[in-house]
Amino acid sequence: MSEARRQFRMPPRALVLSLVSVSVVSILTFAVSRAVTTTSTPVTAKQAARPPRPALTSGEEAYMRAMWPIHGDVERSLMRASLGQIFYKTRDLSRDELKIRMEQALLTYRGAETRIRTLEPPASLRNDHEQYLAAVGLFQQAAVEALKMFKDGREDHLLAAYPKSQEGSDKIREVGGKFWPNEFPPN
Amino acid sequence: MIRNLVRVTMMLAFLVILGSLGPANVLQADPDRPPQVLPSGFEGTDRLLRDVERAENAPLHSAWIVESSRFLNVPHRAFQPDVGVPPFVDLPVNVGIIEGPDGNLTLFDTGWKQLAYIFDWNTSCCWKGIRAQLTAIGLDPNKVRRIVLGHGHWDHAGQISEFPDAVLYIQKEELKQIDFFLNYPVDFNAGHIRAVNTVDPLTGAQVGPPQQACARTPVCGYPPQTVQEILGKVLHGNAKIVDGRHEIADGLVIHPAFRGHTYGSQLLQVNTSRGQLVFGSDTYSSWTGIRDWLVANIQQTDTIQQFLAYEKCYVLASRLNSFNNCVSAHEPTSYTAAYPLTANWWNIPNGNCSRAAELVLAPGKTTHVPANPDRTPPGQCVSTIPPHTISP
Numbered sequence: 003m004s005e006a007r008r009q010f011r012m013p014p015r016a017l018v019l020s021l022v023s024v025s026v027v028s029i030l031t032f033a034v035s036r037a038v039t040t041t042s043t044p045v046t047a048k049q050a051a052r053p054p055r056p057a058l059t060s061g062e063e064a065y066m067r068a069m070w071p072i073h074g075d076v077e078r079s080l081m082r083a084s085l086g087q088i089f090y091k092t093r094d095l096s097r098d099e100l101k102i103r104m105e106q107a108l109l110t111y112r113g114a115e116t117r118i119r120t121l122e123p124p125a126s127l128r129n130d131h132e133q134y135l136a137a138v139g140l141f142q143q144a145a146v147e148a149l150k151m152f153k154d155g156r157e158d159h160l161l162a163a164y165p166k167s168q169e170g171s172d173k174i175r176e177v178g179g180k181f182w183p184n185e186f187p188p189n
Numbered sequence: 190m191i192r193n194l195v196r197v198t199m200m201l202a203f204l205v206i207l208g209s210l211g212p213a214n215v216l217q218a219d220p221d222r223p224p225q226v227l228p229s230g231f232e233g234t235d236r237l238l239r240d241v242e243r244a245e246n247a248p249l250h251s252a253w254i255v256e257s258s259r260f261l262n263v264p265h266r267a268f269q270p271d272v273g274v275p276p277f278v279d280l281p282v283n284v285g286i287i288e289g290p291d292g293n294l295t296l297f298d299t300g301w302k303q304l305a306y307i308f309d310w311n312t313s314c315c316w317k318g319i320r321a322q323l324t325a326i327g328l329d330p331n332k333v334r335r336i337v338l339g340h341g342h343w344d345h346a347g348q349i350s351e352f353p354d355a356v357l358y359i360q361k362e363e364l365k366q367i368d369f370f371l372n373y374p375v376d377f378n379a380g381h382i383r384a385v386n387t388v389d390p391l392t393g394a395q396v397g398p399p400q401q402a403c404a405r406t407p408v409c410g411y412p413p414q415t416v417q418e419i420l421g422k423v424l425h426g427n428a429k430i431v432d433g434r435h436e437i438a439d440g441l442v443i444h445p446a447f448r449g450h451t452y453g454s455q456l457l458q459v460n461t462s463r464g465q466l467v468f469g470s471d472t473y474s475s476w477t478g479i480r481d482w483l484v485a486n487i488q489q490t491d492t493i494q495q496f497l498a499y500e501k502c503y504v505l506a507s508r509l510n511s512f513n514n515c516v517s518a519h520e521p522t523s524y525t526a527a528y529p530l531t532a533n534w535w536n537i538p539n540g541n542c543s544r545a546a547e548l549v550l551a552p553g554k555t556t557h558v559p560a561n562p563d564r565t566p567p568g569q570c571v572s573t574i575p576p577h578t579i580s581p
Contacts, residue, residue, distance in 0.1 A: 077412075077413050078371050078372075080413040080416075080417075081367065081368075081371055081411070081413050081416050082368070082371055082372075084413065084416045084417055084419075084420045085364060085367060085368045085371075085416060085420075087420055087423070087424065088364060088419065088420055088423045088430070089364070089368070091423050091424070092361065092423075092430050094361075160424055161424050161425070164420065164421055164424050167417060167420075168350075168417045168418075168421060171412075171413045171414040171417040172414055174413070174414075175412055175413075175414040178412075185412075186343055186409070186410060186412055188260045188263060188280070188313075188344070
């Protein structure tokens with residue numbers, strides 16, 4: 003080994019310390035650069051001012067509370083009827099099983115109409131009350147139409163029934179969104 | 190004494206030998222797939238790589254995303270439990286648009302429909318109908334031939350009926366999940382695990398929806414209206430209820446991601462000039478979550494399955510761009526350079542502050558980004574409330 007190289011030879015401890023220092027600096031540099039380049043800076047969008055939801059009167063609140071369990075029954079029956087038709091089409095549900103679902107749904111819709119008619123909505127919710135009754139009426143018509151399939155064997159009754167149940171589902175979604183805005187929160 | 194010891198020892202040895210004759214793998218996991226994975230939901234790495242090879246010989250596609258709407262000021266930890274800074278974030282709801290070699294379009298998810306929900310009491314902005322959005326970015330909505338639903342939640346499956354002639358692709362597992370949880374017994378969970386909110390089943394109290402209870406489970410995101418739209422597709426013969434992997438066309442492959450978000454979640458692999466894009470809907474709710482291997486969206490059914498779905502993207506995109514090709518539904522940094530795939534963005538003209546991003550173009554295709562794109566930051570763009578039937 004030449005004299006010059008011997009002069010520049012680092013002692014082992016200094017070498018280790020240098021390596022550790024370089025490593026630490028490298029890791030810190032990488033971490034900082036990554037944080038700077040990838041940290042999200044979400045911004046809040048502006049939206050046009052909207053009025054706060056007015057406080058409910060005691061009459062409105064009582065009406066909505068009374069509607070809530072009826073709404074749950076209607077929704078479950080409608081979804082069981084809808085999924086039943088899908089599974090029937092995919093041959094995962096028998097004709098008899100579909101018939102049972104449709105009959106149960108019709109019974110629920112009829113019961114729901116009776117229960118809703120016993121409620122006295124405040125004037126401010128009269129239109130929503132009528133909308134919901136109209137929806138339940140559409141569901142009954144759709145179920146009656148679909149059940150014809152089990153009498154004459156023609157599956158096109160399901161297709162004929164569909165627009166009514168679709169319109170009804172739009173209506174209860176609109177009314178439901180007003181009455182219970184947190185029913186289906188961000189998901 | 191010694192004789193007794195010998196007898197006991199022999200008896201024990203006999204029992205050990207007898208025990209060893211039984212099935213040795215009773216408690217062992219299936220070596221071919223992780224436990225608790227449905228057979229139709231599992232794809233091994235080799236199989237995924239074969240899909241990459243096949244796709245690379247397929248035509249190249251163009252792809253965009255548009256923002257159907259935007260959740261505002263969502264608590265960050267509700268979205269990503271491991272990320273709390275900043276404390277609140279805005280979450281876009283991204284819809285994927287894929288243009289095939291024949292010029293026809295495939296949508297991955299369809300965004301929102303529920304106007305009353307959006308515009309009345311809830312904090313969200315920027316909704317615009319998807320047909321109008323497509324037109325505004327220079328695409329023809331009448332060319333939408335297919336809709337692939339990443340999952341069936343209302344904010345991703347809301348405008349199906351806007352495309353009456355398009356064929357819908359959804360996993361059977363997704364529909365079975367909703368049906369099962371409609372009748373889930375409530376004796377032990379106070380109704381928190383149900384597909385539809387209901388009155389408190391134990392007390393009978395009519396208190397409205399349990400706040401953030403049902404909502405925090407992935408089975409609670411299906412209004413009847415959404416299921417009705419799926420039914421409409423089935424009854425009109427325009428639905429394909431698939432079970433697991435399904436090749437739609439050359440270079441366009443559905444991959445199951447069961448329980449990655451919902452039970453029947455699915456991904457869409459798209460062959461492009463920047464490699465395989467993988468659209469993930471809410472299974473990929475956060476892109477940074479995929480990049481950093483963090484759980485995103487606590488509503489996923491199964492954390493392990495979500496990570497396995499992340500891995501599918503890593504495998505499918507392993508030849509080019511890796512995790513940068515995973516397309517997220519709610520990534521807060523969407524439409525910024527921080528999410529490089531979406532960096533080429535612009536505000537949709539007359540789009541109520543909703544945004545679009547051009548992800549990739551097939552060779553020879555011209556860009557849909559305007560010559561002078563409006564890139565007004567979200568904080569300066571004021572969205573409006575369109576007319577709707579239910580008013581405050």
